Amino acid sequence: MKKAIFPIIALVLLISGGTAIAATGSEWMEDFKAAKARATLEGKDMLLNFSGSDWCGWCIKLKKEVFSQPGFIKKAAKNYVLVELDYPQRTKQPARIKEQNQKLVKAYGVIGFPTVLVTDGKGRVYARAGYMAGGPEKFISYLEKVRKSKVEGDALIAKAEKAQGLEKARLLDQAVERMAENQMEVDPEIIDQIKKLDKNNEAGLKAKYEVREGLGKIMQETGQSGDYDKALKDLDGLIASVSSSSLKQYIYFVKAKICFIGKKDKNAGIENLKTAERIAPNTEEGKKLSEMIKQLEAME
Secondary structure, eight states: OHHHHHHHHHHHHHHHHHHHHHHHTSSOBOOHHHHHHHHHHHTOEEEEEEEOTTTOHHHHHHIIIIITOHHHHHHHTTTEEEEEEEOOSSSOOOHHHHHHHHHHHHHTTOOSSSEEEEEOTTOOEEEEEOOOSSHHHHHHHHHHHHHHHHHHHHHHHHHHTTOOHHHHHHHHHHHHHHHHTTTOOOOHHHHHHHHHHTTTOTTSHHHHHHHHHHHHHHHHHHHHHOOHHHHHHHHHHHHHTOOOHHHHHHHHHHHHHIIIIISOOHHHHHHHHHHHHHHSTTSHHHHHHHHHHHHHHHOO
16 A cells, blocks of 8 residues: 555646646746645755745846746756745735745745745755846856755764764854855754753853844744834844854844845945944955945945
8 A cells, every 4th residue: 555655646746736837837836835745755955936026126037037047947946846935916816825925924034025945845944045146057056056065064964963962062063154154044953952962051052052043033023023123123132142253243234134125224234234344354254244335335
């Protein structure tokens, strides 16, 4: 009887997945549950495109330049199940898809469009992106980069599993930082392990990840409530509890992002970037912030 299960699953996916594919006119699916089932069956990750197809200029631009291009679809579909989660203002959607998408935008803490999430087959995020110039080639290059980092991070985690105590905590921390280099997100269970292994904060890791969790909670609440003023206030409170310059710098960067995207306040966004830069101007991140500020100030 067990041998018959897989053909049945494949048939269900062919029916449900085929319907979802047809709805978006390409390899892009719109049924999240069907996409997850397909990813599991085919051993793939997922690419989730949160988009406003009939009102968001950058979303329309991203789809035209990248996501609708046959070359992108052909290459990306080798490793990813492609999922379009649309939030139109004029176009009607099936009630079940509209309800599904409203739940997902809150669950993933999406606060701006387009937001592109790269996840494993279970829907756990390991990278986030938005619009990027350069066409299909640039985006494929990005996907290859984050996928490679995920593989390398997984290898470091496997190495850590052979260690114990603080040594294991430090190795897991290295794996997390390796993935963070490409703005990849990490399984919360790994963070829990690090905190438990360094429960007395001997390596400074417990405090480090508690601050990061505080930041994640604020962003998730903001995605659900849309209260950007509260988010900025909560981030100021978090900054006051942080001693690490790199973490402070990052939190000010997050404040800038909320000002730009949520508050539509370019001046406040730039001021927060300048504060972040002043914290550690000679670091690699400080230099990146400096270039970013120059580009933004040059824009009308």
